[in-house]
Amino acid sequence: MTIAIVTDSTSDLNPELCAQHGIVSVPLYVLFDGKMHKDGIEITPPELFTGLKAGKKTPSTSQPSPAEFADVYMKALESADQVLSIHISGQLSGTVGSARLAAQDFGNKVTVLDTSSVSMGLGMRVLRASEWAEAGKSMPEILAELERVSPQADLRFTVDTLDFLKINGRIGGAQALLGGLLNIKPILVVKKGRVESGGRVRGHKKAMQDIIDYTRKYVAAHGGARVTFLYTVGGDVSVQEVRAGLAGVDYLDLGNHSIGAVVATHTGPGAMGVVLEPL
Numbered sequence: 001m002t003i004a005i006v007t008d009s010t011s012d013l014n015p016e017l018c019a020q021h022g023i024v025s026v027p028l029y030v031l032f033d034g035k036m037h038k039d040g041i042e043i044t045p046p047e048l049f050t051g052l053k054a055g056k057k058t059p060s061t062s063q064p065s066p067a068e069f070a071d072v073y074m075k076a077l078e079s080a081d082q083v084l085s086i087h088i089s090g091q092l093s094g095t096v097g098s099a100r101l102a103a104q105d106f107g108n109k110v111t112v113l114d115t116s117s118v119s120m121g122l123g124m125r126v127l128r129a130s131e132w133a134e135a136g137k138s139m140p141e142i143l144a145e146l147e148r149v150s151p152q153a154d155l156r157f158t159v160d161t162l163d164f165l166k167i168n169g170r171i172g173g174a175q176a177l178l179g180g181l182l183n184i185k186p187i188l189v190v191k192k193g194r195v196e197s198g199g200r201v202r203g204h205k206k207a208m209q210d211i212i213d214y215t216r217k218y219v220a221a222h223g224g225a226r227v228t229f230l231y232t233v234g235g236d237v238s239v240q241e242v243r244a245g246l247a248g249v250d251y252l253d254l255g256n257h258s259i260g261a262v263v264a265t266h267t268g269p270g271a272m273g274v275v276l277e278p279l
Contacts, residue, residue, distance in 0.1 A: 002079070004083045004084070006099075007123070010260065023130055026069060027041055030261050032057075045259065064095065069101075084129055084142060086125055090193065116192060154275070155189060156276070184200050187201065227251045228274065229243065231256065231259065232269050
């Protein structure tokens, strides 16, 4: 029995990786400069931040419609027996709700999963599901594997400013970090589907050291880990700093991933983070 894997563009999986694993990514939308743009297809983070610097209004985002998911499911089921549709936290977006509405028309052929995560926190779950599907595992086996991993997975990141999260209402329990002292860098985590405070430190170097230390402890505690590095425009230098600080640590490196326009709308430029999963 073959299983097709579907996700959404907030997984931040690039087109090449999706094509390699046969993953279908349904784009969310960015409303910017009076137009709706498909994430990763019609707008990129550099275009977004260039427009903001030029004085254009802060963008907003929206989910795909149930009809868009239905079209994807119908096409996927032409060559697969089942579909596993894996998505961004329902507390951050209505995307999983649209997917569930669409799935109702396909009976037990479509299973929709809310990962309670975002960006590569979602993307790594999608990749793992794809690997298991390619290995011929059944739907119950894949779901059991994701259920094993999900409670132990971590997404830890920092941003240059909380303004973008505040404007778009995605700040969650990190609200207490607003109005902090000069040069305070917020450490943020995704817990139970929401962006929460993971603490705060003074200055960029200490923020990078926090992420390095946390990653080292995680890898040691789990006897290894799958690690992905995330960044928005301007955050790539921070990735290199963290990588250098992890020299000698034995982990499975899943590479650097640029955050897409929808997620970047909420983080702003200069964001950097890591996603950690048990092996």
